[in-house]
Amino acid sequence: MKKSKQFWPFMIAAVVVYAVVQLLISNGMMNQFYSNTLIFIAINIILAVSLHLVIGITGQFSIGHAGFLAVGAYISAILTMKLHLPFIVAILVGGIVAALAGLIVGIPSLRLKGDYLAIATLGFAEIIRIVFLNIDAVGGAAGMQVSHLTTWTYAFVCLVITLIVIVNFTNSRHGIASISVRENEIAADAMGINTTYYKVIAFAIGSFFAGVAGALYSHNFYIIQPSQFGFLKSFDILIFVVLGGLGSLSGAVLSAILLTVVSTYLQGYPETRMIIYSLVLILVMLYRPKGLMGTMEITDYFKLWRTPKGGGQHGK
Amino acid sequence: MENKPLLEVKNAGIQFGGLKAVSNLNLVLNKGELVGLIGPNGAGKTTSFNLLTGVYVPTEGDILFNGERINGLQPFKVTRKGISRTFQNIRLFNELSVLDNVKVAYHSLAKHSIMSSVLRLPSHFKGEQEMEQKSIEFLKIFKLDIYKDELAKNLPYGQQRRLEIARALAAGPKLLLLDEPAAGMNPQETKDLMDLIAFIRNKFDLTILLIEHDMNLVMGVCERIYVLDHGQLLAEGSPEEIRNHPKVIEAYLGEEVHDVNA
Numbered sequence: 076m077k078k079s080k081q082f083w084p085f086m087i088a089a090v091v092v093y094a095v096v097q098l099l100i101s102n103g104m105m106n107q108f109y110s111n112t113l114i115f116i117a118i119n120i121i122l123a124v125s126l127h128l129v130i131g132i133t134g135q136f137s138i139g140h141a142g143f144l145a146v147g148a149y150i151s152a153i154l155t156m157k158l159h160l161p162f163i164v165a166i167l168v169g170g171i172v173a174a175l176a177g178l179i180v181g182i183p184s185l186r187l188k189g190d191y192l193a194i195a196t197l198g199f200a201e202i203i204r205i206v207f208l209n210i211d212a213v214g215g216a217a218g219m220q221v222s223h224l225t226t227w228t229y230a231f232v233c234l235v236i237t238l239i240v241i242v243n244f245t246n247s248r249h250g251i252a253s254i255s256v257r258e259n260e261i262a263a264d265a266m267g268i269n270t271t272y273y274k275v276i277a278f279a280i281g282s283f284f285a286g287v288a289g290a291l292y293s294h295n296f297y298i299i300q301p302s303q304f305g306f307l308k309s310f311d312i313l314i315f316v317v318l319g320g321l322g323s324l325s326g327a328v329l330s331a332i333l334l335t336v337v338s339t340y341l342q343g344y345p346e347t348r349m350i351i352y353s354l355v356l357i358l359v360m361l362y363r364p365k366g367l368m369g370t371m372e373i374t375d376y377f378k379l380w381r382t383p384k385g386g387g388q389h390g391k
Numbered sequence: 392m393e394n395k396p397l398l399e400v401k402n403a404g405i406q407f408g409g410l411k412a413v414s415n416l417n418l419v420l421n422k423g424e425l426v427g428l429i430g431p432n433g434a435g436k437t438t439s440f441n442l443l444t445g446v447y448v449p450t451e452g453d454i455l456f457n458g459e460r461i462n463g464l465q466p467f468k469v470t471r472k473g474i475s476r477t478f479q480n481i482r483l484f485n486e487l488s489v490l491d492n493v494k495v496a497y498h499s500l501a502k503h504s505i506m507s508s509v510l511r512l513p514s515h516f517k518g519e520q521e522m523e524q525k526s527i528e529f530l531k532i533f534k535l536d537i538y539k540d541e542l543a544k545n546l547p548y549g550q551q552r553r554l555e556i557a558r559a560l561a562a563g564p565k566l567l568l569l570d571e572p573a574a575g576m577n578p579q580e581t582k583d584l585m586d587l588i589a590f591i592r593n594k595f596d597l598t599i600l601l602i603e604h605d606m607n608l609v610m611g612v613c614e615r616i617y618v619l620d621h622g623q624l625l626a627e628g629s630p631e632e633i634r635n636h637p638k639v640i641e642a643y644l645g646e647e648v649h650d651v652n653a
Binding site for chain 2: 239240243244247248249250251252254255257258259261262263264265266267268269270276322370
């Protein structure tokens with residue numbers, strides 16, 4: 076079908092990007108700072124896209140994503156540091172445990188709507204953080220030592236898999252069902268869609284990839300502390316999704332790249348960093364109130380160029 | 392009346408706190424009938440629909456569909472049993488295309504799993520293609536196929552109403568509940584709608600329950616009419632009987648009929 080035609084160009088682009096960066100890194104032409112930034116961008120894209128599935132596609136306003144990031148980070152760190160399992164196993168198990176946590180959190184709280192769901196998920200994320208804070212085996216507030224295992228290869232492969240899974244999910248009957256839940260839950264229900272099922276599934280898939288991102292995140296620094304997974308982290312991820320445009324995957328990807336780059340560069344100016352960062356957000360929201368991409372995808376723009384007559388009908 | 396009725400509502404009612412929104416509702420719908428449900432504003436018509444479709448769970452009485460008790464079932468399960476509906480205030484999936492709106496209704500008929508979609512297995516392509524073909528064929532019946540890639544929110548009002556009916560039909564119902572389908576339509580559009588209702592009823596072998604305020608439409612197409620007032624069933628009968636029913640005139644048609652008689 077038409078979506079699968081986009082698959083091979085996407086894969087080719089992915090391989091080219093990967094190969095170029097990997098070549099630069101192995102030649103030593105790209106220093107540690109840049110390669111770290113790239114890994115960080117990849118992690119943030121995974122987070123943004125996984126939350127996009129929950130908020131942008133299924134319309135469930137969850138602001139506890141950092142909780143699942145924490146689960147993935149800690150579980151994977153325990154696996155590599157205490158049980159000495161290979162990193163790849165740690166990534167997978169981190170994702171699976173985060174998905175289970177997502178199910179446990181999601182099944183009761185997804186009965187709630189809007190603001191109430193937001194508060195419930197925020198609360199759950201704080202509970203997860205405080206649980207890790209109080210387990211001495213993972214270092215409590217002092218944090219846990221983690222060896223640096225995340226490489227560009229791991230980060231990029233995880234990113235590509237995340238994108239493929241979420242795009243394929245979205246462009247299927249399951250994706251349309253999820254969007255129908257976002258658009259009008261009562262009507263979706265009346266059309267025979269099991270709305271609870273799709274909310275929980277989207278939440279679990281989103282949590283899984285947040286867990287994967289957590290595994291990459293913890294093994295990218297030398298130490299993890301519960302304070303890194305506070306609600307501000309949840310808001311950072313939320314901002315990626317909202318700034319990119321709710322419902323737009325490419326928007327989430329773009330804004331994750333943009334904001335990661337901006338905040339990395341601003342680290343040189345710690346006094347003004349948050350001011351400038353906030354100004355960027357305010358400006359984008361003033362001039363692009365529906366987010367960078369609105370509800371459009373990058374591929375829509377290609378279609379616009381190819382078939383001028385069909386394009387304008389998409390609206391804003 | 393041959394064998395058992397398609398829908399049988401026995402003394403159903405619902406209470407919100409101290410307010411009895413609907414009580415002692417008794418409806419019988421036989422296969423193939425087109426029945427109207429009328430009543431003044433706030434009489435409990437839409438609440439009755441919500442009872443039938445599982446949005447509300449009746450606090451008393453029973454609802455039998457094909458002889459099977461369906462009260463207490465979740466709305467999506469009721470739909471899968473074969474009751475689908477439209478809404479008084481249009482509830483389309485605005486940001487989805489017209490085609491996708493219909494595809495949502497075909498959702499429960501397709502079977503490919505999430506795994507097969509994520510891994511893009513052959514069953515995914517087969518299932519999606521089937522859904523797409525069926526949906527397009529369906530849109531053609533309603534002459535909506537020219538709009539198929541348009542977002543639902545961009546359709547003109549009358550077409551949105553048509554799309555809502557099309558979507559409800561795509562879910563494959565035996566019983567279709569239409570909640571004020573002619574609301575906000577001009578006389579010409581209302582007439583087209585009447586034709587459409589008659590057409591789909593024959594084509595899909597449907598039983599239809601219709602809520603409507605437009606008396607021309609109700610009296611014109613319905614074979615039987617139930618009248619609700621203050622959550623109670625007031626009268627039942629043919630359009631002719633209802634037109635002349637003293638209680639109905641009092642509760643509902645009151646002033647107009649006096650004017651006519653004067």
